[in-house]
Amino acid sequence: MTATPLHVVTGAFGYTGRFIARRLLQAGKRVRTLTGNPARPNPFGDRLSVAAFDFDHPDALARSLEGAAVLYNTYWVRFPRGRVTFETAVANTRTLIRACERAGVPRIVHLSVTNAAADSPLPYYRGKGVLEQAITGSTLSYAILRPALVFGPGDILVNNIAWFLRRLPLFPLMGAGGYRLQAVFVDDLAEIALQAGERRDNSVVDLVSPEIYTFDAFVRLIAAKIGSRARIVHWPPRLVGGILGAAGLVVGDVVLTRDEMAGLMAELLVSSSPPLGRTRFADWLDRSAAALGRTYASELDRHFRSQPRMRAEGPSGAAPNPSE
Numbered sequence: 540m541t542a543t544p545l546h547v548v549t550g551a552f553g554y555t556g557r558f559i560a561r562r563l564l565q566a567g568k569r570v571r572t573l574t575g576n577p578a579r580p581n582p583f584g585d586r587l588s589v590a591a592f593d594f595d596h597p598d599a600l601a602r603s604l605e606g607a608a609v610l611y612n613t614y615w616v617r618f619p620r621g622r623v624t625f626e627t628a629v630a631n632t633r634t635l636i637r638a639c640e641r642a643g644v645p646r647i648v649h650l651s652v653t654n655a656a657a658d659s660p661l662p663y664y665r666g667k668g669v670l671e672q673a674i675t676g677s678t679l680s681y682a683i684l685r686p687a688l689v690f691g692p693g694d695i696l697v698n699n700i701a702w703f704l705r706r707l708p709l710f711p712l713m714g715a716g717g718y719r720l721q722a723v724f725v726d727d728l729a730e731i732a733l734q735a736g737e738r739r740d741n742s743v744v745d746l747v748s749p750e751i752y753t754f755d756a757f758v759r760l761i762a763a764k765i766g767s768r769a770r771i772v773h774w775p776p777r778l779v780g781g782i783l784g785a786a787g788l789v790v791g792d793v794v795l796t797r798d799e800m801a802g803l804m805a806e807l808l809v810s811s812s813p814p815l816g817r818t819r820f821a822d823w824l825d826r827s828a829a830a831l832g833r834t835y836a837s838e839l840d841r842h843f844r845s846q847p848r849m850r851a852e853g854p855s856g857a858a859p860n861p862s863e
């Protein structure tokens with residue numbers, strides 16, 4: 540009898556990786572996660588095997604990938620801090636790609652970002668562009684998925700916009716707020732990732748849902764759906780950057796980096812491709828507004844501090860429910 544092929548997901552205790560793992564398990568696949576925190580509570584129980592991604596030990600990494608039909612790679616860092624830098628994230632991902640090649644993994648489904656470019660002035664987008672080149676130049680067959688902002692249960696940015704809107708009398712936007720953005724629902728992303736895992740052709744596609752919002756309209760929509768009475772004001776980006784820095788000190792997190800502000804204002808979260816995501820942000824807000832922003836979601840808790848993990852995992856610490 541042939542064993543069910545193994546599918547490996549980096550970050551199945553995280554955000555997008557959880558939804559990908561959940562769909563793989565529902566499809567009856569054998570699933571392993573590679574994670575930086577193997578001791579973290581496993582919401583999938585025995586159905587998901589767990590290994591550490593130890594980039595300092597490429598042999599062990601390759602062994603944990605042996606027999607895998609597909610690697611779904613979500614690994615990346617949102618911003619540099621301490622010894623974690625974009626350069627180390629690029630180097631670690633290169634190690635992961637080489638480990639796949641050594642282990643004979645035929646296929647990678649890799650999460651990038653809209654408008655990734657190796658010559659971007661913004662290190663996040665530049666690192667993503669460099670890694671796209673590393674993947675297209677590897678021996679692996681690949682699907683590179685480039686999401687814009689990802690929304691859904693367990694997200695950070697939308698949740699925290701709602702958290703501030705619930706608590707503050709004023710919500711300052713950088714400048715006029717006319718810069719546009721798109722988003723994609725996390726479970727649409729997972730569905731598309733699984734479809735990409737079944738194919739063998741090479742592809743690079745943007746992942747967005749049909750709606751395009753200005754940032755001003757995006758924040759106003761969230762405010763309206765959660766019943767916020769905060770006044771939305773337009774202040775100079777430099778001032779808003781300073782306020783976000785101060786807000787970060789209050790909540791003990793990095794709320795939004797200056798580079799993230801710059802990427803947003805440069806409309807790097809907009810795609811010129813047809814939308815592949817089906818779930819509309821406004822419809823999801825209708826279903827989720829009551830719970831959205833009730834607790835602050837901390838990037839530092841999730842990825843830079845040791846373990847108050849389940850608190851940081853969003854509305855359901857357990858296996859995610861895509862209808863949330």
Ligand SMILES: NC(=O)c1ccc[n+]([C@@H]2O[C@H](COP(=O)([O-])OP(=O)(O)OC[C@H]3O[C@@H](n4cnc5c(N)ncnc54)[C@H](OP(=O)(O)O)[C@@H]3O)[C@@H](O)[C@H]2O)c1
Nearest residue numbers: 550553554555574575576613614615616650687688689842
């Ligand atoms: N979320 C969005 O709105 C969005 C938008 C566009 C593109 N993307 C891309 O989609 C992918 C997945 O994003 P996500 O939000 O789902 O990420 P995530 O779940 O927070 O993290 C994904 C993986 O990266 C690891 N990781 C994250 N930050 C780390 C850090 N500081 N140090 C060490 N490891 C770290 C996680 O480690 P653990 O296993 O230890 O948790 C996990 O394995 C990323 O490549 C991201 O660039 C996301």
